[in-house]
Amino acid sequence: MARRGLVLGFVIALSVAASSRWTIYAQPQSAAAQEQRTPAFNPEPAPKGTELPPILSKGQLWGNNDQYPFQSHAYELAAKIPNIIYQQPCYCYCDRGMGHKSLHSCFEGTHGAQCSTCMKELYYSYQMTKQHKTAAQIRKGIIAGEWKTIDLQRATTIN
DSSP: OHHHHHHHHHHHHHHHHHHHHHHHHHOOOOHHHHHHSOOOOOSSOOOTTOOOOOOOOGGGOOGGGGSSHHHHHHHHHHTTOHHHHTTOOOTTOHHHHTOOOSHHHHTTSSHHHHOHHHHHHHHHHHHHHHTTOOHHHHHHHHHTTGGGGOOGGGGGGOO
8 A cells, every 4th residue: 555655656746747847848928028029931032943832822712711802812912922921920920839931831821811910911022022122121021010001901902
């Protein structure tokens, strides 16, 4: 009986020690610290010869992902500037929860159609590309929050 109690105590102590070791990694950052962090992006274009994952086509969007014209239009424009959005962060922080590597990742699936942040950053990136801004200049504007001025209801006029 004493041996059983000793083994049980050892197992409990081991469980507490093991789980407490990992809890320091699971502690969420403060909201202020998270907002100051720049999400994942690629600082340079993809290496020559590297094929980026495809952007979903307009025809691949349906239901809630194609409810408004600005959703499918965002995908049309994303397909025109894949190398630019490959180099941009996404401030919905999908790198954290979804493992996205850049704004490009958002438009490889339906996430970009469901997220106003992704779409606003995409439209901002496209407008700045049309103004002959470099990916680095566009990224600087995104980090500064300039994408927040995009009105999605009017975004379908952006070509």
